[in-house]
Structure formats: C-alpha cells, structure tokens
Amino acid sequence: MSMIEFHNVEKYYGKFHALTDINLTIEKGETVVLIGPSGSGKSTLIRTINGLESINSGQLVVNGFDLASKKTNMNKIRREVGMVFQHFNLYNNKSVLENIMLAPRVVLGRKDDENKKVAMELLDLVGLADKAESMPSMLSGGQKQRIAIARSLAMHPKCILFDEPTSALDPEMIDDVLNVMKKIAKDSSMTMVVVTHEMGFAREVGDRVIFMDEGQILEDDQAKEFFDGQPSNERARQFLSKIIKH
Amino acid sequence: MINIIASHGSELLSGLGQTVLCSVIALFFSLIIGSMFAIFEVLPSKVLHTIGRIYVEVVRNIPLLVVTMFFYIVIPQYVASINGFVAGTIGLTIYTSAFIAETVRAGIQSVSGGQMEAARSNGMTYWQAMRYIVLPQAFKIVIPPLGNQFINLVKNSSVLAFVAGFDLMYVGNDIASTSFDTINSYLVVGVMYLIITMPLSYYMRYLEKRTNRGAA
Secondary structure: OOOEEEEEEEEEEOOEEEEEEEEEEEOOOOEEEEEOOOOOOHHHHHHHHOOOOOOOEEEEEEOOEEOOOOOOOHHHHHHHEEEEOOOOOOOOOOOHHHHHHHHHHHHHOOOHHHHHHHHHHHHHHOOOHHHOOOOHHHOOHHHHHHHHHHHHHOOOOOEEEEEOOOOOOOHHHHHHHHHHHHHHHHOOOOEEEEEOOOHHHHHHHOOEEEEEEOOEEEEEEEHHHHHHOOOOOHHHHHHHHHHHOO | OHHHHHHHHHHHHHHHHHHHHHHHHHHHHHHHHHHHHHHHHHOOOHHHHHHHHHHHHHHHOOOHHHHHHHHHHHHHHHOOOOOHHHHHHHHHHHHHHHHHHHHHHHHHHHOOHHHHHHHHHOOOOHHHHHHHHHHHHHHHHHHHHHHHHHHHHHHHHHHHHHHOOOOHHHHHHHHHHHHOOHHHHHHHHHHHHHHHHHHHHHHHHHHHHHHHHHHO
C-alpha cells in the first residue's frame, strides 16, 4: 500500500480552482519535492494531505485513511503524519521541551521519563540540546524551525510534510535546517513531502520532483532526470532556468 | 465626612459588604458564562456561533438598569420569590457576561491561527488545542481589558440601589436623605468604592506584569 494516493482530486476556494485533477502516488520512504511558482497550489496540495484543507471531489488516501470520507477521524491521521510550517508555529506559551513533549503526552499518553528521553534525543539530533528550557521567543528563526521539526518527529510519524520550511529564514540559517532535513531523509522508512524553493536540496535529497502550476501537476520526474536532463514541460523548463540562474 | 462615618459607620460597612459580595458573585459567574459564550462564538458550529452572537448582541445593547429591572420584576412574578439583592446580582452577572464574552472572544481570535493548526497537525483534538495552546495565550492577552470589565462590574453593582439591594449606593442614598448632608454622604460612598476598585486595579496591573515576565 502506498503512503499517499491522490485520484482525480479537485479543490476550489469559492470560484477559484485551486487544485485541478490531481493524480499522485507517493510510496513509503520516498522523499518527494514539490516545486512551482507561488500561487501554483503546492501549499494547498500539501495541506490536503493531513486534512488542514478539505477536498471537493476525488479520492485521497493517506496511510490507509480515506480523507474524502466524513467518517474518517482526522486526529488519527495527524498522529502519524507530521507537519512543519513556513512560520514555525511553535507553541508560544510553552518552553522548547514542552513544545516537543506536549502532544506525545496528551495524544499518545507517553510517560514523562520516556517522553523526556525522546525529546532530549531529538534536541540532540537537531543540535539544540542546550535550548531545552528556552521559550520560543528567545530563539532565532532557524532554531525555531529545527525545534518544530523535533516536535514533529516526537510523535514518531510515518510521514512528515514540510511546507516551505526555509522560506521565512535568513540565508545563514537555511543550511542548519536543511541539514536536519537531510538527516531525516536518510532514514529510509520516513516518507517526506517537501514544498521548497531550495533546488540544491531537491537535487541532493529528493527521490522525485513534482512541478506544479495553476493548480495542476505538470511534471512528475525522478529528481535526477528533472535536474540533469530537461523537464519535458515547457513551463517547468522556464521555471527551472529562472530559479537556477542565480 | 468624619461625621457621616462616625454616625453611620455600621450601615456603611454593611453596604460595602453587600457591594463586595454582589461583585464577587457576579464576577465569578459572569466570567464562566462569558467565557462559555466566547467559545460558542469561535466554534466552527454555525448553530452555537449564532446563539453566542445573539446573546452578546441582545444583552450588551440593553441598559443594565433595564436588565436588572427585568429580573427584579419577572422572576418573582413567574418563577420564585427573590429579593432585590439576588435579582440585582443576576442582572449584573448577565449584563457583564456579554462584555466578558466579547473580550474573551477577541482574545481567542487574536491568537494566531498557526497555533491551532500546529496543535491539530501534532495530533491534538480541537479541545486539546484550545486547552493547552490557544486559551492560555488568549487569557494572557485578555487580562488588561478583563481588568477593565471587573472594575466596571464593581461600579455597576450600584444598580442594586434601584432594586433595594442594600448595597453601598443604597445606603448612601439613605444616609443622604435622612442626614441632609448630601455632599458628604456621597463623598464617603465614592471613597468607599475607591477602596474596592483601586486594589483591584493594581492587582490586575501586577497580574499583567507577572504574566508578561513569564513569557519573556
């Protein structure tokens, strides 16, 4: 069974056609990079995967759950599908450690000593063990994003969605975040879907590259073919040449 | 002023006691009722949202005196015999709860939507996200305007004077009309209201500072 399956998915905001006839299958353990100009529907697409956005028609199955069905319990999907946001969204009223430990405690009922052990291991992984007691307001953007990734990992998800994780960061901070993401991608059981403009990252870590424009998937290639060969789609070629020039 | 205090001290004290009692009761219940309607208003459910809106809009747009008179006259006639103090306290509670609902709603809505999204994406239910993430942040934002509401509540409790609630204002009216020393009677009453509201005002300020420090 695949991790994520879209079949003829359509999404509208009022009259605006946000997603048009999306067909996409993502296998377990794959790292898939979503690229495209702003307003092309990348974020909408990734947000449908954990039900932050509903779909109007078509079929969407994530981790065996049917998202088009009203009976599906979204909370169960979200336990196993983490998300990392452009603007981090750390819990402002909680310390770094509490940010990581809260959901495992209240959602999974993880015991305190184990919870703390897991959290500290993850803080080590993202290189911020010394910030355990800090409040989010004391961290830089790059640090916040690494904590957000640790928070997501603490639920031991099968899949993590990254919605432009480095777009709000200073250039110097971007590498720290990308390095953490690369570490996660090495774990072959983790499925990753990444909306990004970081082409270096896409080429190095991505198994597949999806190019979107105007709510449609125009190109779905192996990463190597996409970057080293030429995308067959004209619009994708244009986009790539603009973004890689500098 | 000294004369008034010397000759009517015990009545003034009992009036002060009634005012404080009424305020504390009304504060407690209006906070609960107000927060409940505030949550109604932010819920995704259309029905509850509409109920919340109607409650707030109706109650806060009727003068306090009219609301209070309603309870003073209607409840004894159709439900149970209650005295002026109870009727006044109910009126004050209902009236204040509408303003508290508006204040708390604004606080909840000023917490960035990203906080709720992050909590939901983390696997929490709507109520868990509210309880652990959104409401604590909303409460912090709401402390200063809520303090305003509390002070207004204490002052508005003077409405009890109109329904024989034997509060501070009622006692003041009584003393003024029997002693004919109108100015001093009301001066004393004014000072006694200050004795309640000033500490409250400073306490809210202290609370505001303390919660801000916690977040730094």
